[in-house]
Amino acid sequence: MVNEMALVESRALRNGVAERTEVLDKVKTVSLLPDGLHVTTRMVANYFEVAETAIRSMVCDHREELESNGYRLATSEEVSAFKALTSVDRFASKAALFTRRTVLNVAMLLRDSVVARQVRTYLLNAEEMQRPQPVDNFVHRLATLIDDRIVELLAQHMPAHTDSNVAQIAEATCRTTLGRAVVPLLNVAVQSGSEHRARLETLEGEVTHLRRVLREREAAGSMGALDAMNPRQFEQHIAWLCRRDGCDRVTVTGGHGDTGADIVAYAEDGRRIVVQCKSRTPAATITSGDVQQFAGMAKLEYNADIALLVATCPFTRDALLLAARHDVTAVHRGLLESWNSGTKLCSLN
Template identity: 65%
Template sequence: MPIGSRPSHGPHGQEETDHMLDEMALLESSSLRASVAERDEVLDRVKELALSPDGLHATTKNVAAYFEVSENAIWAVIHDHRSELDANGYRVLSGEELTYFKQVCGIRSRSRSLGIFSRRAVLNIAMLLRDSIVARQVRMYLLDSERSHSAEPVDNLIHRLKEWIDTRITDALARHPVAPADADAVRIAEDIVRTTIGTAVVPALNTAIRNDGEQRARIEALEDEVTRLKRILRESEAAGSMGALDAMNSSQFEQHVAWLCRRDGCDPVMMTGGHGGTGADIVAYTPDGRRVVVQCRARTPAATITKGDVQRFIGMAKLDHADIALLVATCPFTRDALLLAGRHDMTAVHRGLLEAWHGGAKLQAFRN
C-alpha cells in the first residue's frame, strides 16, 4: 500500500476485513471449530490430500506435506490441542493395531507408534495451523462455505416471515382503521411481535438447524465407519493368500496367530514369548474353558515341519497341560509329522490349513 493511502472501505475491503475477523474467531474458538468440523470437503477445494492405502486416514507426513510445513509444526499443534484432535478422529496406533495397519497399508517403518488423522482431524489442523498458506486457504473456503450453508436458509425464512407479518399488519390496519389515540398501542404491538421473532423464533430456528447439522454429522460418521470396515474386509480378503503372512517376522506371526485365536472366541489369549523354539508361544482358553497351547513357526514355504519338531512339541504341550495343542507353521508338514500329530491328537496347522484359518475358517479343534 503506498505511503499516505488509506485502507479500502469499499465492498472488497470490507469483505476482506470480515474474513480476517472470522478467521481469527476460528483460530481462537474451539466451539466455533466444532460447529464446522464436519465440512471436510473444503480440503479438496484447495489441493489433493494424500491418504493411506485404506483411503480413510492420513499420516503425520501426509498432513505436513498437504499444509507444506514441517512435521514438527504438526506435532506442535497436536501437543497444544490433543483432546480436540482426538475428538475429531486423530489416533495413535501401537502394538497389534499398528501391526495390522502397517500390513494393510504396506508400511515398512519399524516405529512402535504411528499417528493417523481422519479427514475431519486434518480439517481441524487447518483451523489451528497459523503459519501455513494452505491452511489459511482452507479456512477461507470453509468460512465462505459455512456462510452459504447456514445463512441462506435462515435469512430467506426470516425475510419471508417479516414480509408476511408486515403484510398481515398492513391488511389488519386497512380493515380496522385506528384512531390517532390508538397509534401508540399499534406501534407497541408491532414492536412486541418483531421482538418476539428476534428473541424466540430466530434462536429456535438456529437451534433446529444446528441440531439438524449434528444429526447429519452423526449419520456421516456412521457411513464413514461402515466404509472403513468394508475397506478393511476387502483388504483382509485380498490378503487371504499367504503373501501377507510370509512377509511377517516371527514376532508379527505370533501376534497374528494370537489374533486368530481371539477372533475365534478364545479369551484370554496370552503371549508367552516361547523359549528358543521349545516352549509355548501362546496360551489361550476357549469359551468352554479348555486350555490351548500354541507354538508358532514362521518359516519359508520351502521348509518343512519334521517328525522331530512334532515330537518335541507334543512333549512340551503335555507338560503344559494342554487340552488343545496347535503347532502353527507357514510351511508344510512332512507325512511322518502329520501321522504323528494325528496319533497324539495334536492339530498340525500346516500351510494349507493356515491359509483357510487366516481366510476366516474356524479350526475344528475350537469347535465343541
C-alpha cells in the first residue's frame, strides 16, 4: 500500500483520488456554510486543528492546484449574504471559499496536521478496498460468440440454398461477423490498451520522481539539519536545491563583497536568478527592511529576472506584502521546508 506521505509529494496521486470526499467525514464532520457547499479559511483551519496562517500559506504555495479543485474568492454579494447569516466576520471585506473537494485537497497537502494524516490514511485504505477485482473479460469469450453466430446464420440460410452455396454463405457470414463484432471490439481494446499504457507511464514517472525525492530528503535531512548549518553551508545547500530543480551555471557568491547576493544562477529558459540566504533561528523574522534592501540590490546591481529571498525563519506580514509588490519570491520557513522536501518553486518553472 502507498505511504500516506506519497500523497503530499505527488500531484498525480492526489488527482487520482480527488473525488473521494466522503473520507473527510470518517475523521470529523465538515461544517458547511448555510449554502451547503462551501467552508471558509477559518472553518478549514478548525477542521484540521491548525492556525489560519497555515492554511493561507498553503493556498499561497498551491493556489493553482486548489483552484482547479474549487477554491475561489467569494463575490461581494456572497460575503454580504454570509455576513447576514453570521457565518462570516461582519468586518470582513472578502472571504475565501473551499468546497469539500478543496478541503480534501488541503488534507493531502497539509504535512503537520494530525487530522490531515488521518484523512490521508482513510483515503488510501478506501482506495485499497475499492480496487477492482479481476472479472471475466468479454473479449475472452469472443471466439465462442463468433462460432455461435456462424452456426446460427448457417442454420437460417442452409434450407434455401444448395450445398454448393454453403462455402459462400459461410464466408459471407464470417466476414459480416468480423466486420460488425470483432473489429469494433478490437479497436476498443487497442484504444483501452493505449490509455492504460499512458497511465502506467505517468505513474512510473511519478514513482521515479518520488524515489528521487526520498533519496534527496535522506541526503538533505530535515529542517533541523538546515537549522544546524552555518551560513556558508546553508548557501551551498540552497545552491544544490537550485541545481536539483534544473538551474544552470549556479554560482555561490556569498562572502565579503557579494553586495547581498549569495547565489547567482540561470533558469532553464535563460532567466537570471539572484538568491539571498538568511540563516536565522526559527524565532527570528525577516522584516520589510530586509526585503527592501535585497529587492533594490537584486534589480539594480544584478538585473535579476527572478529574485529569491530564502530564510530559515518566517517573514513579517509587511515583509510579505513588500516582497509581492517588488516581485521578490519570499521563501519563508514553511515554503523552504516544502522546497527542501522536493517540491519545485513556482518561480523556477
